[in-house]
Amino acid sequence: MSYVAGRLVVLLALVAGLLAAGPTSAQAARPTPGGFTGYAFDARCAPTQAQMNAWLTSSPFLGAGIYIGGSTMSCRTEQSHLDATWVRRQSVAGWRLLPIWVGPQASCSDYADRIDDAPASSYAAAGTQGRTQAAAAVRRARALGIAPASTLWYDLEGGFDVADDLCRRSALRFLSGWTAQVKRSGYRSGVYSSIADGIHALDYAALASPGSYTMPDQVWFAWANGRADVAFDPAKVRGSSWVRQRVHQYVLDRPATYGGVTLTIDRNYAVVGGGSVAPPAKRACGGRAVLDRADYPGLRPGRRGDAVRTAQCLLKQRGAYRGTVDGRYDKPVAAAVRKHQRSRGLPATGRVDRRTWTTLLSAGARPLLKEGSAGDAVRRLQRALNVATASDAKVTGVFSAGTTRWVKAYQARLRLPATGVVTSAVWAALSRGRV
Template sequence: MPFSDRARRTLTVLALLATGVGLAAPAQAASGGKGDPGSLTGYAFDTHTAPAQEVMDAWRLESPYAGIGIYIGGSNRLMDQPELDADWVSTQQRQGWHLLPLWVGPQASCSGYADVMSADLATAQQQGRAQAAAAVDTARGLGIGRGSTLYYDLEDYDIAPDDCRQAALSFVSGWTKALHSSGYRSGVYSNIAAAITSLDYADRVSPGSYAMPDDIWFAWGNGRSDVRTDDRVQGNRWDDHDRAHQYALDISQTYGGQTLTIDANWVDVGRGSVAPRSRPLCRGVDVDLRRYPTLRAGRSGEAVRAAQCLLRHTHHTKAPITGRYDARTTAAVRKAQRKLDLPETGRITRATWTALLAQGSRPLLKVGDTGAPVLRLQRALTAALGRATPIDGVVTKRTAKAVKAFQVKQGLAPTGVVTDDVWAALRNI
């Protein structure tokens, strides 16, 4: 939401008025705890109540979302959580969901909520510590362990009044320090024009006065699935995979016949979804081609070397990699085609390339996933579609777009999610 005139005037003099608690933030807690979002650059949704398991299962298979924000407690949590317990958390983790735990306790002293924090700075900081202790106890009971990021939901408020703004900063400072002392990471969710703006400004004009959260999660319904901000966040503290953006609010979506009203988010946390360090399938051979041409006896070159590498890697031959499409290569291709239920032509066609490239495990993949199976997917899509798909080991939006194109071509629902049906189609185009 836009700044009020009063808020703009306040921000211009905030450097002179900022009053902190005089202690710098402690070192950040280690990331990667059980139950936290982990490392992800991708889509997430949040909803007030933990969905039933049949909903989570359907959305895992058909929705683009890899993460879910869920309210684990707090005095201003409005909805009960009949589904949420340690078994629910454990089940989602096993299925590959990234969890973003939210705590919604006392709100800003100038807000209209039933439970508000004190306007006194020292008291507000102690309240923040107390809320962190309660959140940690609840998180531990749910199996959300040390190293996890717990997000405080600080709803919209007017950042112009000094006492209200500074008390909220002190509260968040206490929240952050207490979480760090317990081995957790601190996150804050808020409107970009409220707590997020206030935190950024205080961090720039009065560094060290308040303990800053490790991650920010900003609500800004601009419809853009990214973590870019405008001039309301000018510092660089949260530039290294420390942001989540709630870009669409209160939308109704249906996947697998299951409908939810959600907020949609783009999340970039942990280390982000980064390309894996991959070893070549065969020493000195590049199998990541921009195109996979039809090959037959008599051909030679790098594409032949790539094909011979794949035939060795998939245990269809032990012949050396020569770069020449000879009789042994033809025999190996026929053997592979026979095992893959393809016509035994001895030529490497689009279908043969695709099936060879896709061979291996069949994990469910969506935006944000990384690793060797993603490399296989991207290579196979390049062969199947006849156009280059970036081969970097990360399912990006561009990769998901290629998956959708392939699904349409094969008569599958264009979800962009790589399910067992997609892997099967890649092996049988």
């Protein structure tokens, strides 16, 4: 075998190995869940890859809670597939993971492994337990490729007596030790518990004894009131606590079916990390055109004005127009419009109508989007929907509940499954100017 041929074989083998391994760690190295506003589910045991794929394209959920370890964790044998490759694939696909650690529980609970409630030295034993559990959780998170600055959640199950001083104070010292160690290790600390027990105890301690305990960055509260929001019960927790750093578990242990796959889940709504935020919109064509318009009127040769500049800029971005963005609808612009229309299978009229606007505004990358997504792709979607559905969606770059409603309306009009999830089928319809 020649040297060149040998190098080629080695190179091909390397590429094949990378493809087989799936997405690279660099692709998945972003904190999770990060800034996120939207729906999340937890099914205790991590779903299989096939189940995650089905739910990604058909469910409203973009967040997923996964149990990564701890003495009280169930599903030790049911999720043998949970490894760094699984985590990496979900991250690249767009899932926002919420890693959960389930160790010792409140000393007055019925669990086998409980927090030490010896009061000596301000419950020092409980604090040591919390730090030890955090160190173990961080090791596991690192082994799974969960990036630094991700939130690691401690699951302190509810149902314990917060009026029991030994039980409450030891739990608080344990959680304080957990939080301090998690943060020291470069991660963010989260605590899951009932709003009436663990979260109530944390908030009351912060109010009554400020500085005595290290508070978590985020809280995940169980309150099965059926409302998909992050509002606290004011009788239990102050509204000023953990603002935009909350997850609400509002439905417990219910079967749900999406994409033909049924899982028994808890439903959650999250506003964490400040919520989903889109980066600032880029200036279009050097600032000579405005893409976000109150209307996108029909245009034909001879027209002048800002709407023409918008059309010229979009045509330029799509490689159909090489002229100046000057607001004049002349022969080169008409020729560029016809070129673009032919590329989308539209009648080549040379006039910009509603269908042509829709294709121009939606053109570009076609990522899967749903409530909680944010970025320029969401802006393109919102602009295109404003033309295709005559909606009044505000172009924010954040996929909100309002955006979901317009997506569902568009899907229903086209007789697509009205999931509210923007899949390749939705992008394809917009790119063909279906209105």
